Amino acid sequence: MPNASEFPRIETGAAEWVEVDVDGQPIQVRAGDSAAAAVLAAGLLPSRSTPVNNSPRAPYCMMGVCFECLLEIDGMENVQGCMTEVRPGMQIRRQQGARHAEPVTHDHEDRQS
């Protein structure tokens, strides 16, 4: 797990580890975590840019209200990361500006490791 994150985990009990992919990095998170928590754990900040001004944003309220944690999750854009539970192998990416109207594919991109 990269140490760039300023959000150290507080151990609150036993839970399984789950690996997700955050912008090409394998990140270990706990089952039951949200995708927004995975992004914070990975230090992937800013996690999105706004549609009009491209200004940087990161997860904020973590309870489904502020929409600052919008992410691309498994090819679906503008998904509220804090309301989405991680699944093994989930592909999480930054939301860059406005979403596309059609589903996105990344087949043409090189995967980072």
Add this chain to the structure above:
Amino acid sequence: MQATHHSARTADLCLIGGGLVGLATALGLQRHGLNVTILDEADVALRASRGNFGLVWVQGKGDTLPEYAQISRLSARLWSDLACQLREDTGIDVELQQRGGLYLSLTEQEVSDREAMLFRMREAAGGDYPFERLDLKQVREFIPEAGPEVAGATWCPEDGHVNPLKLMRALTEAFLKHGGQITNSGRVESITPLAQGFKIQTPEGEWQCQKVVLSAGLGNRTLAPMVGLDAPVFPNRGQVLIAERVRPFLHYPTGHVRQTGEGTIQVGDSKEDVGFDSGTTTEVMAQIADRATRMFPILRGLRMVRAWGALRIMTADGYPLYQASEQHPGAYLVTCHSGVTLGAFHAGPLADWIATDQTDLPLEVFNAQRF
């Protein structure tokens, strides 16, 4: 400000109603050197100007009244100057785009009916009325995302759109910058014609002015008789859906769906006679969404983020009311349901008419005696 014998505040001219119609007219009147005040009701007002769709639309407008087609097209031609002036005055880009617009239909019959209507309008305009009928293949040259259920469209190169909220903001700032005053003093209680000018009573005090313009939308119905005019206007509700911002794909406005400069998708065009209820209903929103997603299947995956209802200011024939009071000279009625399209007309020739009492335009066809 002139001294008066009592506490009334004064202006050369007061407009009652500070929506798009009142503001645009007021801006034009300021160009004549007039000291102009807008008496706007308050946030409880019906506010059609906050709920509209934002089209600067020409095609089909005035199919039974050539003069209405004439002023709509005149306004469309004047629009780029207004947008430039607003940008110079306020720095606000109202996102005016006039590269043409499409009215899509899901049935061949509707395309044919619209084509026939536009042919009649072309004849009435002496041949000068640009439009084309498009089949689906031609529609897709403009908008590749048009769905397979689209039967065709009518296209008019003079159509366009703006961002109506930015327009509202820009008009307000420009008016204030030119020395105008806007009060939110509640609903006007009375207008009393004086030997010279008018006295206007609001819940927060009294105003005196030489001329008064009624630009209060549906409120004109009660105000007009106070100055010897008649304003037979009634509400017609439109509901609007807003989808999340997406990257630009709709590069031309359509009669039902448009994309703003910032990516927002706006979907609308419902018409309901439901009195003064400006709410929304699931049934109508579902109809609007169904039609829009059949026209553009790409919208199916988008999230709706807002919806609202707003009340159009309609007359029995759908055309505006522009009228000077004969009984009380100096009082004018200005109301319509197309405050965006006609904005540049109101800020230009219509304001000139009110300021000078002269015009070359056939405004007499818009008086209330036609009903």
